[in-house]
Amino acid sequence: MSATAPITQDVMTIPRKQAEGPMNLVGLTRDAMRAALIAEGTPEKQAKMRVGQIWQWIYQWGTRDFADMTNLSKAFRAELAEKFVIEVPEVVTKQVSEDGTRKYLVRIAGGHEVEVVYIPEEGRGTLCVSSQVGCTLTCSFCHTGTQKLVRNLTAAEIIGQVMVARDDLGEWPVPGTISEAPRLLSNIVLMGMGEPLYNFENVRDAMKIAMDPEGIQLSRRRITLSTSGVVPEIARTAEEIGCQLAVSFHATTDEVRNNLVPINKRWNIAELIEALRAYPRVSNSERITFEYVMLDGVNDSDADAYRLVELIRGIPAKINLIPFNEWPGAPYKRSSNNRIRAFSEIVYQAGYASPVRKPRGEDIMAACGQLKSATERERKSRKQIEADAGM
Template sequence: MNAALPLAAPSALAPIKPSLAGATRTELGDALRTLGLPAREVKMRAAQLWHWIYFRGVRDFNDMLNVAKPMRILLAERFTLERPAIAAEQVSSDGTRKWLIKMKPTGPFDKGAEIECVYIPEADRGTLCVSSQVGCTLNCTFCHTGTQKLVRNLTTAEIVAQVMVARDRLGDFPGGVAPTDGIVPSGEGVRAVSNVVFMGMGEPLYNFDCVRDAIGVLTDGEGLSLSKRRITVSTSGVVPQLEALGRECGTMLAISLHATNDDLRDTLVPLNKKYPIHDLLAACRAYPGASNARRITFEYVMLKGVNDTPAEARALVRLLKGLPAKINLIPFNPWPGTVYECSDWETIERFSDIVFNAGYASPVRTPRGRDILAACGQLKSETEKLRARARMMLEESLAVGLE
């Protein structure tokens, strides 16, 4: 009888090396201290890494030319500069780009979260719409993202990494090469990513600490160096966090309003049941830094037969009286399964005229990226879309079987 062969011992899983791409200054210092460096050297090395990671956008420690080779080897043994992966890219006929970005797994049972990030190029600037959560909890009835369940908050590094991924792809770091398959702003002093808006997946103020720290990295003058006035945080109205946002971040503020009375807003933006319009506007009036030079943007989606009458326009003017505000009118962007339609163009123009004649700027946002579901309110991760299609196909097959 042959003796049984011994089973091979399972190989130990190699530890996952953390990436320093997206780290805050404090996190960089903490990482360097794990290497046993003295305090004076930690400060110096952290400044070097910051420059190479965020100003130069390098992806390999060997490219850090003023860092000694032994230190580069040590850093590569313990860390990476890896970004999240672009799982898919779509380019709209109008030049808008949408990326499905896959984050690294955070543990053994995490397959890697997916979020969508949108880039909108114009002649003199490029705006990147970033996500702050995987999914959303707000269930705004006109928003496709709101139909996706919340998976988790994004980390500070994952928020910052969206900007780094975009700059990599668009050739926006020194020595980078811009893609040739679409529009990218160019010219002296023009950056491909000049503006960032927190208007992607999720409610930023429900992930306040990570959003605040990410803004700190994005606006650091020795790195990515974005102006605070070119960063806008859009919220559906998490009233208790508004004061902290203005005081600690100093960014521009956008309020997802969409209605002039609580009954309608309770339906469109269910968060209104917790923080009604009166409380929301009181917090806006007290928002730190708000002035005619730093106006609050009120977003108002135009829904046919729902909130688009001249009476609603006049009510909106009365509601915002005395606030340093501009009103951004957003033609509704349709998505599969929605019950809403976009207001007619004549209706939108009439609404805009009433607001404008009352003294408020009332630009009508040009829909961008509709053909790739990249427009406002259309974001939803590809994984969730595939699951929805699979459920629909299963339901259809079951229905056929019952006939």
């Protein structure tokens, strides 16, 4: 496959059967919304202005009812209500951890479900967003990886996760006003269910909506996309989205990474590192985050730490060390605190920030690597999981 060939799994981009009825305006780009309005009779000369008005109502003030869009004529509002809808995923359940983390199970078209996690911190709050129902990558340490891919999420279903979280947090300003309060949802990480770069177009469109200055207004520096190493799409991420990049790295040899992150068999460590060195934003000293889950006796030795710093030498980077979050049937154990500290110190002494991520939401299975649709909770036996992991 050439480096420029698109690899998005287009056959799974949308539900197999499109819902009949009015078109959902959520998830449409500005150009697509303009085209939709014109197709339904809005004069071309007015369409751009109308898009700006509707956009602000939906994404700045969180309005879901056309009747509330008071700077539009009553007749136009009635036409919109007849031909369009403003729909976001349905929240099926919400769980709140003892540490304040919130996990939402949301239902999308076709009755499928995905999980979304909000992590409150002092002065900020991060929403972990899903991009697929299930995942194709079968990473052996990840609970989501035990769930087969059902389909990609649409742009509406991706940005809709942000909207339902803002609903729950009560963070939409009163229409016509601008909130001066600190943002409760200040960051987005595409680290939920699925591989974002296998659903590139929908992820890109949803994040462009999140960054739009007349809507949700998140800075590109507040959005981080995490990939397991879909090499051909890495440069495209910088060019078409412009967000921060994180890489699920997790091993320093191909032998180990092939078991932990099987996509490594397609694009190995050398190819991945080469793509990261060429990442357009690295030239501006924007750091790439390397995510490294700490697995007892698997990837946590001093030798691993020294190999890691040699592999990434010269790349502006931060190393996030993630204590393994266990789940039922998991074939691994978390590294000891002493082992994690020793690994972190080696990385730090080499000149890289090496924070140890504090597990959040473990009591509600909301921590990193623990997400899995409630309707897809069929447990593999430990023996089967270990066999899949090559143990």
